[in-house]
Amino acid sequence: DSGVTQTPKHLITATGQRVTLRCSPRSGDLSVYWYQQSLDQGLQFLIQYYNGEERAKGNILERFSAQQFPDLHSELNLSSLELGDSALYFCASSPRPGLLNNEQFFGPGTRLTVL
Amino acid sequence: GNSVTQMEGPVTLSEEAFLTINCTYTATGYPSLFWYVQYPGEGLQLLLKATKADDKGSNKGFEATYRKETTSFHLEKGSVQVSDSAVYFCALRWGNSNSGYALNFGKGTSLLVTP
Numbered sequence: 032d033s034g035v036t037q038t039p040k041h042l043i044t045a046t047g048q049r050v051t052l053r054c055s056p057r058s059g060d061l062s063v064y065w066y067q068q069s070l071d072q073g074l075q076f077l078i079q080y081y082n083g084e085e086r087a088k089g090n091i092l093e094r095f096s097a098q099q100f101p102d103l104h105s106e107l108n109l110s111s112l113e114l115g116d117s118a119l120y121f122c123a124s125s126p127r128p129g130l131l132n133n134e135q136f137f138g139p140g141t142r143l144t145v146l
Numbered sequence: 147g148n149s150v151t152q153m154e155g156p157v158t159l160s161e162e163a164f165l166t167i168n169c170t171y172t173a174t175g176y177p178s179l180f181w182y183v184q185y186p187g188e189g190l191q192l193l194l195k196a197t198k199a200d201d202k203g204s205n206k207g208f209e210a211t212y213r214k215e216t217t218s219f220h221l222e223k224g225s226v227q228v229s230d231s232a233v234y235f236c237a238l239r240w241g242n243s244n245s246g247y248a249l250n251f252g253k254g255t256s257l258l259v260t261p
Contacts, residue, residue: 074235074254076249133247
């Protein structure tokens, strides 16, 4: 158990809908990262937040957005869902940037199925 | 850009065989390098890491050496077990303490160890 929790574990929805994925980082970690794992694209970095602020951005679609709240949990919002958005979405957390051993610890993931 | 290329799988080995999974990277500067493992139905777990050239990461009998001259970080294990069956991901960390960090992953190599 990495200490990172994600809910829900599974999500099934229809095209055009909007969903919210939630992540709670390890106790004491200030950074949260979102990744998407799909069969065709592999594991891709989406976005990072540190202490409530967006810090790094990867291949995140405009239909997707995220935020980190004062209690440090994060939510990833996916809207106007398409079949191709079906994937496993991972959240990871790490201590503050700049630390030498700034490892990322991954949650168990949320499996999104868009029908 | 920063990218990782790892050998395609699946790799099938008999128990106690020697394992090598090749990983090469392209990056500006000298990023930290990681191997993550994903067991069936689970999230990613950090297996080992190296933060600078010639560093050797090791864990649970697995080893990988950061080779700057060949831009490689090959994963090795002298004697695999059935319980090592999983998908292995090579990754590099990019960014800085101001903009934030992220991991770029290879496509993953599926390993199946048979008794």
